[in-house]
Amino acid sequence: MFYRPEDGHGLPHNPFNAIVTPRPIGWISTRGPMGDNLAPYSFFNAVAYTPPQVMFASTGVKDSAAAVQEAGVFCVNIVETAAMEAMNATSAAFPRGTDEFAAAGIEKAECTTIDCPRVAGAPAALECRVTQIVPLLGDGNMLILGEVTGIHMRDDCLIDGRFEITRFRPLSRLGYMDYATINEVFEMVRPSSPKAVSPKV
Template sequence: MFYTTEANDHGLPHNPFKAIVSPRPIGWISTLDGEGRPNLAPYSFFNAVSDAPPTVMFASSGYKDTVSNVDATGEFVCNFASHDLSAEMNASSAPLAHGESEFERAGLITAPSLLVKASRVAKAYAALECKHLFTRRLNDLDGKDTNSWVVFGQVVGVHIAEEAIVDGRFDVTRVRALSRLGYMDYAVVDEVFQLARPGA
């Protein structure tokens, strides 16, 4: 089959785009608003885009509290989403009123960050403290503004739980990394394999 995204005439009961672009890591982003109130929200459009310097991005459909908070404070934390925290991660996606704490809603304890003011999820196996680089509003092919916003941040500090390190490596199978698929589907990393890069 083939369909154009302009007509979106795939004929399927649900749009397959996000199922095709998967699995995607989950950016579980914690921030503070201008008044110092915490916010926590998961973003399925999230990834690392550079390792020198270490840089991450997340994208939001709509100028939501997380984007506004990052723009206002210049900081955020990416908390590692694992299978054992999937219920809490999902609970933090609830559309709460501005200023209400998703940490409290999800029953999560916070832990202090060291280089940014935003707290992190205490039970997360890893957390990336980030300083804001820039935010971009996306435009379509006609140059029109969309309601999608992309936030870039440089990682300035990394927290790793000791139990997540096995033989000197961050073991995603031990911590069972959670990823987002299409529809309401998620996946967990239980098994990995290695491929050696071919020589020149």
């Protein structure tokens, strides 16, 4: 099957989200004129190491994106499998001004480098200052880029100096209403550069 998105796919559900998977979930917390906000975004990822930078994209006009534009800061809370119900609860279409932390019964803590709340029990939280907001094609779509200015890591996730995802099993977004949890982790060592390999004699 081949289709041009501009012509439609003819399927019962849009397959695009199911094709680009799995995607990490950015549980974005903000503080704006109408109070604190917490919402999951499935278009999220890290984009640079030095300085550390992340991105998330808002599809349509949403409270979190509006707060980010106003305040210039946001926090990315990493979602563990144990928090999937709480995360899902914050995706509801609450009235504007609703504090999702309170509505979903999620403990809140203050960030250190920015004026913003974070999920107190998250395995990790990335405090971010907005560096760029890029309008995207489509009504209300935007790409938000931020520099990470502070990183919280839960102590039980640090093992022998490594942040171990097996301790909390990250939750990822698939297509449609599907999610996945990481149950298996393996390591692969990068092959040496061909120029660095000694020729066989």
